[in-house]
Amino acid sequence: MTDTLFEDETSIKAHALFVGQRLELKDFERANRLASAPLVVTAGKNRCAVLFRYGVIVYFGLSTMEEMSRLADLKPFIRDPFAQHLESEEVEIIADRRRSEGPEHSIIYIKEYSIERIQLIADILAKSVVLSYYETNIADSFDRIDPLAESLQHGGRSYQKARHLLRHIGDTLITHGKMVGRVEVSDKPDLLWERPELEPLYHKLMVEYELRERHIALERKLDLISRTAETLLGILQANRTLRVEWYIVILILFEILLSIYDMVGS
Numbered sequence: 001m002t003d004t005l006f007e008d009e010t011s012i013k014a015h016a017l018f019v020g021q022r023l024e025l026k027d028f029e030r031a032n033r034l035a036s037a038p039l040v041v042t043a044g045k046n047r048c049a050v051l052f053r054y055g056v057i058v059y060f061g062l063s064t065m066e067e068m069s070r071l072a073d074l075k076p077f078i079r080d081p082f083a084q085h086l087e088s089e090e091v092e093i094i095a096d097r098r099r100s101e102g103p104e105h106s107i108i109y110i111k112e113y114s115i116e117r118i119q120l121i122a123d124i125l126a127k128s129v130v131l132s133y134y135e136t137n138i139a140d141s142f143d144r145i146d147p148l149a150e151s152l153q154h155g156g157r158s159y160q161k162a163r164h165l166l167r168h169i170g171d172t173l174i175t176h177g178k179m180v181g182r183v184e185v186s187d188k189p190d191l192l193w194e195r196p197e198l199e200p201l202y203h204k205l206m207v208e209y210e211l212r213e214r215h216i217a218l219e220r221k222l223d224l225i226s227r228t229a230e231t232l233l234g235i236l237q238a239n240r241t242l243r244v245e246w247y248i249v250i251l252i253l254f255e256i257l258l259s260i261y262d263m264v265g266s
Contacts, residue, residue: 005118012060014093016057016058017059018055018086019056020082024077040115043062047059048061056129060122091125124211128209134218
């Protein structure tokens with residue numbers, strides 16, 4: 001498609017918001033849809049929003065008040081919304097055919113406000129805010145699990161309860177599943193198969209937002225957290241097994257002593 005937007009604008013603002021764990025997009029299929037994969041809908045006169053199933057909304061050309069109004073309209077479609085601060089990413093976009101497409105000094109230059117370019121920028125911003133959200137969560141997980149790792153390193157015995165450790169493992173697996181299965185951070189957008197001429201812009205944006213490097217760093221941190229929790233859980237279970245074995249030995253010795261006492265008494 002070659003449709004363009006914002007024809008009278010010299011520059012527009014793109015604002016990505018991570019609003020919840022999931023967006024129900026089925027009801028938008030018959031709405032004012034401009035494109036799909038990812039879904040682009042109108043958001044007022046000569047404005048649009050790009051919606052992602054994994055919970056990100058990217059507004060283009062809206063004021064702050066307009067964004068708040070649209071977000072309130074979308075609340076019924078947000079599953080497991082975030083109650084507190086919403087992770088966000090904002091950038092200015094300028095259409096200028098005389099410049100090379102790509103980011104420069106916190107501005108993204110493009111040839112025109114085509115829907116495909118809007119979709120491509122939205123894809124990058126959406127993945128960036130999701131990474132930011134999980135980077136914060138992983139940092140918190142490191143703060144919780146770091147004392148456990150130190151205890152293991154120094155041969156300590158003050159391990160957390162098994163349920164607490166299992167929760168760490170579960171959190172990391174859920175996070176990994178969401179990032180790989182839903183967001184697909186490292187995968188190229190489908191629209192590049194139809195518009196390969198946009199690949200240079202895509203790769204420049206990937207480098208600018210360091211999506212691949214951030215994704216790899218998160219994968220390594222998730223793996224470290226999971227292995228640490230699993231190791232501690234294994235040691236805890238081994239200690240419990242050892243205690244049970246000692247209890248059995250003590251009970252056997254007690255029975256032997258009772259038998260000897262009975263034999264002596266008789």
